[in-house]
Amino acid sequence: MSDHAITACCAPVLDAALSSAQAEELAASFKLLADPVRLRLLSLVANAEDGEVCACALVEPLERSQPTVSHHLSALTTAGLLAREKRGRWVFYRAVPERLAILRDALGAREMTA
Amino acid sequence: MSDHAITACCAPVLDAALSSAQAEELAASFKLLADPVRLRLLSLVANAEDGEVCACALVEPLERSQPTVSHHLSALTTAGLLAREKRGRWVFYRAVPERLAILRDALGAREMTA
DNA sequence: GTTCTATATCGATGGCTATCGATCTGTCTG
DNA sequence: CAGACAGATCGATAGCCATCGATATAGAAC
Numbered sequence: 001m002s003d004h005a006i007t008a009c010c011a012p013v014l015d016a017a018l019s020s021a022q023a024e025e026l027a028a029s030f031k032l033l034a035d036p037v038r039l040r041l042l043s044l045v046a047n048a049e050d051g052e053v054c055a056c057a058l059v060e061p062l063e064r065s066q067p068t069v070s071h072h073l074s075a076l077t078t079a080g081l082l083a084r085e086k087r088g089r090w091v092f093y094r095a096v097p098e099r100l101a102i103l104r105d106a107l108g109a110r111e112m113t114a
Numbered sequence: 115m116s117d118h119a120i121t122a123c124c125a126p127v128l129d130a131a132l133s134s135a136q137a138e139e140l141a142a143s144f145k146l147l148a149d150p151v152r153l154r155l156l157s158l159v160a161n162a163e164d165g166e167v168c169a170c171a172l173v174e175p176l177e178r179s180q181p182t183v184s185h186h187l188s189a190l191t192t193a194g195l196l197a198r199e200k201r202g203r204w205v206f207y208r209a210v211p212e213r214l215a216i217l218r219d220a221l222g223a224r225e226m227t228a
Numbered sequence: 229g230t231t232c233t234a235t236a237t238c239g240a241t242g243g244c245t246a247t248c249g250a251t252c253t254g255t256c257t258g
Numbered sequence: 259c260a261g262a263c264a265g266a267t268c269g270a271t272a273g274c275c276a277t278c279g280a281t282a283t284a285g286a287a288c
Binding site for chain 1: 233234235236237238
Binding site for chain 2: 018020097
């Protein structure tokens with residue numbers, strides 16, 4: 001999976017031939033999105049009431065064990081897709097949309113409407 | 115991985131909570147991009163001379179066996195990310211950028227510059 | 229201190245898939 | 259026809275990872 005943050009690494013896939021190393025890095029990033037539980041976590045956090053959610057509110061809707069949810073939250077946070085803040089006994093997460101945008105842009109530059 | 119074509123399935127991840135089924139479908143699509151060999155295949159085909167490449171020209175640069183390359187080409191074609199055309203003994207592939215765009219849009223709608 | 233609760237970590241396991249060599253299919257050439 | 263070659267398919271294997279229960283850590287309340 002890769003244990004480092006997502007960073008812009010290369011021109012969009014369709015715009016230039018990827019080096020082997022660039023491909024490895026991009027693939028590792030997309031691997032994060034290649035799991036339904038992680039995708040639902042992203043969307044749950046991004047659509048939360050005050051822009052943040054307590055981890056305790058994520059176990060039930062995902063129908064996974066607490067260790068499993070914790071594992072996925074950790075992966076998304078390491079990649080920079082989620083931000084973590086501990087307050088007392090609880091941990092709150094919020095989305096970091098700029099990181100998702102890096103991956104989106106790797107799939108093609110935004111078309112200019114001009 | 116999923117053996118069907120990629121289709122627009124839902125609002126962008128950050129815009130609405132994903133259902134379990136939507137998440138499964140999206141995850142299956144991103145799984146295709148979660149492999150460095152497939153990413154390089156996409157970029158090699160997309161950047162080919164005449165917009166198309168013979169499969170025979172893809173084995174060597176990827177440093178994988180012919181069956182492995184064939185396997186990945188097949189997966190990308192089934193998903194609709196590549197188009198396959200047989201001519202004589204050879205098979206030619208070309209990119210289908212609109213399909214990649216579906217995935218890109220799932221990561222966030224394009225910002226309006228207006 | 230003790231107890232309760234929220235989260236993280238550990239270890240084990242099952243399923244999935246990237247990969248390969250071998251083989252089959254199909255097409256062209258002579 | 260036979261021979262050569264491109265590509266797909268098959269079967270087996272090895273490595274990865276999502277998942278879990280058990281346990282550890284940490285903070286709050288008493």
